Amino acid sequence: MSKRSSVPVGKSITVKDVAQYAGVSVATVSRVLNQRETVDPELRLRVQNAVERLKYRPNRLARNLRTNSTTVIALVVPDIQNPFFVAVSRGVEEAALREGYTLLVCNTDDDIQHEAHYFQVLRDESIAGVILCSADERLSHAAVQASRDHGMAVVALDRRVEGIAIDSILSDNFGGSRLAVSHLIERGHRQIALIGASDIYAPGRERRLGYEQAFHDYGLAVDRDLIKVTDFRATNAEAATEALLDRDPAPTALFVCNGVSAIGALRAINRRGLRVPDQIALVVFDDLDWLEAYSPPITAVSQNTRQLGITAADQLLRRINGDPEPVQERRLPTQLIVRQSTPAL
């Protein structure tokens, strides 16, 4: 057996082994592997054959060091237990996988410190890019800037990042909210309460504005006392809902601005012994799987979560590949799904 074609044993296979087996230089092997320049078809074949025979797998760690880059992207979210972000992550994963990237999901618990820590880790690991659902729209720009200085691409998703030019992908919160509340108005409701739009994030603000716009559309006045801005904890939404239900006159309909708050709102409704929809109508922004299984099935505003993720990932990958197009904000449409929690009054 000639030395040229002997299969190395023990240690793991490297370009060197492949080169030797194929009777070419490591440079040629590398060129074939990375489809660089033109390589003689004959040699290319020999290399490809060697790769196969030796079951060669490139050492990513070495490649990462040499190119000072990785094929990993990260998705930074405030709460991975929130089904919205989970659904988004499916879309991101799908797009990332398609392009050979690996996805890392980081959970900030809506804490800017956690977020900053994760960004530090991501920089240390030389991640290629980040899709950011900001923990604080007014403070995240620092982490974004620092990461860009390290050559990472960053795009914003669902939430904005203030104070820096950044591609953003969001749902049409305003339109979805306006549509949902219009629906309630058309079904005869006037005392419509709003629960759970955290005012410090774009989605919350925009959903509240959409709510107000619907009233304006119909020439109705907005009763600010019916607007309860709460954060993303179900217990707060529960307390807010109870306060609303205790009013006189009580609201005839509830527009709940997010899925987490919906749980709190329903607990309050049940606690007060009220029946949906006879005593209180209900619309939820976010179409959670169980809303359809509720009794009665609950009307919801559905976001195209998967597409949000795909769109963000595609944009990020374009940036990673150096696409110079101007910074843009993209909006994805929402959809009102009418079920049985909002019959005519």
Add this chain to the structure above:
Amino acid sequence: MSKRSSVPVGKSITVKDVAQYAGVSVATVSRVLNQRETVDPELRLRVQNAVERLKYRPNRLARNLRTNSTTVIALVVPDIQNPFFVAVSRGVEEAALREGYTLLVCNTDDDIQHEAHYFQVLRDESIAGVILCSADERLSHAAVQASRDHGMAVVALDRRVEGIAIDSILSDNFGGSRLAVSHLIERGHRQIALIGASDIYAPGRERRLGYEQAFHDYGLAVDRDLIKVTDFRATNAEAATEALLDRDPAPTALFVCNGVSAIGALRAINRRGLRVPDQIALVVFDDLDWLEAYSPPITAVSQNTRQLGITAADQLLRRINGDPEPVQERRLPTQLIVRQSTPAL
């Protein structure tokens, strides 16, 4: 300004820069950074000062190549949209972060091919270890073995891996199920249907066995026609439930073996216009957040998801650090949370 203490500009800071600034060799810097051996306190201080002044951050890619390892672990799950696995991932993340590891979550869609693909990627990236919720208990052992051959640690979570010795962490499915069904029996039910225990995974099998055991405990016969083994799709659970409800006599109680199936079961119940609990009692294995917000709140078996994740991660990290203890299977207790879907008949 002496050359020794000049701050390098432009390129990123390396050990070399730190060494120069501190007036020591790169070896000493490395030793300080990795708290190796004994270093002269004086020098150690100089190095630490230099690190701080230069804002030095070790290049992980270089370290990874040199040590041929990473500080990343992966969690491989069949469905990241399943709240159970999400909750588990929180526990894993918590433990990983605590030890300075980064967590990568991989989604197999219950497809052994996807799983194999991910394992390949993880090997390519020289991940330190994997927590595996197998997509196929009978086939996963190949991927596990291959990964071990590459020096990766692997532990099983929630589901078993057959044909290979592997640390496993599971809930007490049998006990939880037995307790839930006993509860129904004590509340006067005899016609208790079982929905959704996929027989090809340990949790499904064990939950069915627990169901049967409860009947034996009370000296009752098991009616096999009341057992509907379905997979993890809500539509299948829905169809199975409808078939059960159409029986004569119809079951008076439903024991649903997982959260996903619960949605299907409830859709069927609502479709048939039945009221919980007056016409049908209900227990769900898995305490989803919305079960408490349902009307009426639904009795559930709660798994300690966070602890499952922490336990698995801790075990994995021990293995990564070379702990030689014998392979073990650990069981975590479950808890029955009685709500209003299971009153006395």
Add this chain to the structure above:
DNA sequence: TTGTAAGCGTTATCAT
């Protein structure tokens, strides 16, 4: 205890 220097497995420069 400290420093020098040899890799880790790639990619990329520069001759040929």
Add this chain to the structure above:
DNA sequence: ATGATAACGCTTACAA
């Protein structure tokens, strides 16, 4: 078009 060789930044023998 191809090959020899120098990095990439770190850890770790081995020498002093």
